[in-house]
Each structure stands twice: as C-alpha cells, then as structure tokens.
Amino acid sequence: MPPSPTTYRSTEVVGRIVVGVADIALCDDPSRTLVTYALGSCIGVSIYDPVARVGGLLHFMLPESKINTEKAGQSPAMFADTGVPLLFKGAYELGAKKERLIVIAAGGAEVLADDGHFKVGSRNRTMLRKLFWKNNILLSADDTGGSISRTMILKMSDGEVTVRSKGKERTLWST
C-alpha cells in the first residue's frame, strides 16, 4: 500500500490512485497508476525513480504559501513552495534517489485575456522552475500553458507519463 500520511487525501479505485486538487500521492507499488484530473492553472508534478520504482504525483494550486500560511499548514500540497519539498522528501523516504528521478510537469494554463493581472498559471510555472533551479533538478518533460484542461497519468510499472486533454492522449515520457 502507498504511504498515507494524514495530509494526503488520494483515493484509490482498482489500482488507480486518484490525486485530488492540493493533494499528493507517493507509491512504491509497480502495479499502481497515479492519476490527477482537471489541471487548469494548477500544476501536476510527477517524479519517478526507475531503479527503485518509486514515484509520486503532486497537484498544487497556487505558487506561494505566504498568501495563507494557516491553510498551508493544513494543506501543504496546495502550494508549490510547500508541496514540492513534501513530494521529493516522501519519495526519498521510500528509497528514491535524487540523481535518478525523472521529473515531469503538466498544467499551468491561463484564463483568456488575463493581461498580466493575475497569471496564476504562469506564476505556478515560474515558482516551480525557481524551486527546481535552486535544487539542481531538471525537468525531463513538460506540457504547460495554453488554456486547456489536462489529466496527468503516471504508471508505476515503468514511469511512463501521459497527458490527456479533450479526449486525446499523448505520452510525455517513457522508457
């Protein structure tokens, strides 16, 4: 069974672990698939160690926890700056090694004609890149931007990551 700390709310349906909004799932069972739906301006981050066959999926909503530190304490996966460290730490605890991790991101879309006022999706992307740059982590693939909704799927058997949008699916990473 995947670890289920109290802050994680993922649900499981026949081998498929559904990661909700502001949620994380970590897994070391190759028979499982992690999936997160409805990535709009939110970003899904998947990590996978192909040797340890350990991985995780985060669905964060906003870039910075300082906007609401009280809620960040209760739901750290809501924000990039609190959720991303939790994702990586959880994977390391399951035996993943940083240097082997395959890291993928999807989402970060924008509402139309934002004109720079809010740019929630862009700010999410920028914060993610900043966190990765500071920690020497490279993105292996990403599918971000636009105004579309995305579903992100991580197969724990081989680390394949696919993104589905408007009924069409494409592979972002595979062995």
Add this chain to the structure above:
Amino acid sequence: MVDIDQILDKIDRLPALPSSVVRVTDMLTSGTTDLGEIEQIVRHDEALSMAILRQANSARYGRPGRMFDLKQSIVRLGGKVLMKIVLEQQASAMFVRAGAAYGLRRGALWRGALGGALAADQIARTHGFADKDLCFLCGLLRDVGKLVMDMHFGSEYLSLISKHMRPEGTFVECEREAFGFDHAQIGGELAGRWGLPERICKTIRFHHEPPAEAPEHDLLVDIVHAADIICLWAGLAIGYDGLQYKLAPHVRDGLGLDRREAELDVSLTWCRLREIEESMESALVQGDGS
C-alpha cells in the same frame, strides 16, 4: 441552429428544482427567515437532518462534551446557516451525477457549484455586499445550463463542439457557434421555467458575460462572474472547456480584485469546500476533471 425553447420542450425530464430550494429561495429573496418553516423542510428529509446534526455538533459550532439533538441544532445554527445547508444538500442531488458531456467526472460539477457558491459568498463578504446569501444561491445555480446540455447532447457534445473550438475564443462563444446558444443562456431560461426571480435568472444568464453598463449592470452578476473565475483557479469543475473564459475588466476593477486577494479567495474557497465535503461525509470521488 436550435432554439432554446425547443430544446427545453424536447427534454422529457428537465432537471427539477426541489421544492425546498424554492421555499428557501423565497426566503432569501424576500429577506425573511422563517425558522419554523425551515424546521418543517428539515424534518421531512433524513439526509438534511443528518447534515444539520453534523454541522451543529462539529468543531465549528459544537461544544465539547455536549451533543445537540435536531431541535437544539436548528436553534443553534440559525436560519441563515440552515438555509445554506438545505441549498447545499438539495443542489447536490441535482449536480452530482451530471457533467459527463463536459468531460467531468461524477461529482465534479457539484464541487464546482458549491465552490462557486462559497467563492461568491466570500467575495460578497469582502466587499460588504448586502445580498451575500443571494450571491451564494446564484453561485450555486450558475451552471444549471450544463445540466440541460448534458441531458440533451450527452456523449455527442464533444464532437459537436470540437469543430468550433478556437484557442482565442471564449468557451461560451464556441458553444454559441456550435449550437446557437450557450449553457449560461439555457441555464437562465431553465431558471425562468422554474419560476425563480428575474434577478436570479439574469445572473445565471450573464455569469460569463456580465453587463458593464447601467441599467443592466448588477453587482450580483459581477460577484458571481468573479466567483466562477476563482473556481477555475481552484481547479474546480474544469472539463473540456478548460480555462477558456475571461474575467471582465470592469468586474476586476470594480471589485478591486488584485492578485493577492484572488489567490486568498482561491485558497479560502477550496478549504471551505473541503470542510463542507467532510461534514457531509460525501461519497464523491475526489478530483474533478476531464
């Protein structure tokens, strides 16, 4: 192109508005709270009674070491909170199974409806808008048109709309190109058939395209429009339509909505939604989407 009335006439079983919602809506729009009548509504509905008991005995309203029974719970919560519980519960029955045409999983449309209600309530409070309960109601019902689209087009919806999808166009524009009308228009019409007050119908009708100029301009519509965008940023009920909507500049400027306030509203709305879901012990599948 298809006429809205024809579609509404053609559907055998239009989504019904529960009588309890009609009664509560009457109270909200008239500004009167009849606790006795609410008690009557509640006593005939086991799910509602359970929800009220849970709420009254929750960490927010309860008292350690004491359990309130239904009658005590009704008094303890008061009319406004009770009306919201009635609306949340009854709207759940309407929305929870719908949304497949838009690529939404079971429960996603309901989460979006409740999220809209909570976001509208939050914005109304921030701006001291007197009709915050009406904001809650309109936020909750704003996407009833998607129920009709769901019932009428079903699984054909995606193939019909796909040809008209343009990255630069809003989704309601794409719907109008594809069908001759959009889900907000048909939602407004449905609300009219339900006999809801004109102001509520208008809010549903214009929640994606709020009128900027008097006499059509209405702060209620502006707030529900902003709440809809807050829901998108909170990842609620995002389906094939994605984020293909615009925040009207006059709403952004009129409400003084800046980045900080918007993100705070997003986080508060989402946390409140989670609290309610937990208190309802909802069987909804977590995570919405396409």
